[in-house]
Amino acid sequence: MSPRKTLGEVGAHLISSLYETDRTIFTVRDIEKISGLGYNAATKLGHDLTKRKIIARIKPGKYIIIPQEIGSNTNYIGNWYVAAREIVNSPDYYISHYSAMDLHNMLTHPLTRVYVTTPKQEYKKQKNMGNTIFEFIYMNAKYVWGVQHLWVTKSEQVRVSDIERTVIDCLHHPKYCGGVLEIAKGLWMQKENIDFNKLFSYALRLNRIVVIKRLGYMLEVLNLKEGINLDELRGKINSKYYVLDPLLSTEQTYKNSWRMIVNISPEEMKQSVST
Numbered sequence: 001m002s003p004r005k006t007l008g009e010v011g012a013h014l015i016s017s018l019y020e021t022d023r024t025i026f027t028v029r030d031i032e033k034i035s036g037l038g039y040n041a042a043t044k045l046g047h048d049l050t051k052r053k054i055i056a057r058i059k060p061g062k063y064i065i066i067p068q069e070i071g072s073n074t075n076y077i078g079n080w081y082v083a084a085r086e087i088v089n090s091p092d093y094y095i096s097h098y099s100a101m102d103l104h105n106m107l108t109h110p111l112t113r114v115y116v117t118t119p120k121q122e123y124k125k126q127k128n129m130g131n132t133i134f135e136f137i138y139m140n141a142k143y144v145w146g147v148q149h150l151w152v153t154k155s156e157q158v159r160v161s162d163i164e165r166t167v168i169d170c171l172h173h174p175k176y177c178g179g180v181l182e183i184a185k186g187l188w189m190q191k192e193n194i195d196f197n198k199l200f201s202y203a204l205r206l207n208r209i210v211v212i213k214r215l216g217y218m219l220e221v222l223n224l225k226e227g228i229n230l231d232e233l234r235g236k237i238n239s240k241y242y243v244l245d246p247l248l249s250t251e252q253t254y255k256n257s258w259r260m261i262v263n264i265s266p267e268e269m270k271q272s273v274s275t
Helices: 009-020 028-035 039-051 080-087 097-103 163-172 180-189 196-206 209-221 230-234 266-274
Strands: 025-027 055-059 062-065 113-118 126-129 132-138 147-151 157-161
Touching: 009 028, 009 039, 009 062, 025 028, 028 039, 039 055, 039 062, 055 080, 062 080, 080 097, 080 113, 080 126, 080 132, 080 157, 097 113, 097 157, 097 163, 097 180, 157 163, 163 180, 163 196, 163 209, 180 209, 180 266, 196 209, 209 230, 209 266
Parallel strands: 113 132
Antiparallel strands: 025 062, 055 062, 126 132, 147 157
């Protein structure tokens, strides 16, 4: 017998109503509205349907319908980025860093976790859900800009850093995107779609010297400086020496004009984008 046929009248009505309104993600409040049950009874219905593996819990009070073709997979969370939107505790979140690179087609290999930037300090910096790790990165609300809405399914949108902000965020925290060479490869892959003047203005707006230095070095080495005044970027640098890629050894370094501890040679960076 099909699991849908064993739901009972109230449960079947709930699931069919949610599908009809294209709401595969829903809350206890939705159960109340559709079923006419009170809060306690609606919560119990959600618990019962979860126990019977008809739905899965995303977080307390929020659920997702498990598609019939998936079977009784309690690890099901649907689209990763939609799940991230539902998990995070701030409407001003955005999908960022490695995950944003994925959405902007800047990666050459599969993603293993989801990065979410939020102006709300999450209770836990990481959350395991299903077979996925969600990592929350705190950022003061005044720095939340350069964000767009992107369709990730036929019916769902999420907030994601635009391609220029993605590069800037990754240069600010290379540890959240696999290192500077990963950024260089992504930048090179999408160089025709990047507004370099916007990229330049974003670097100045964020006003993090380490970002300005890393960006300047990368643009210079990859010869992606058309229309950009690198001398203006260079004029912003200070005498403090930052490491180009903090994920790599500094045992061997290279001379440069950006006052950086450069641990990736120009040749290595050029070779990384050409393979």
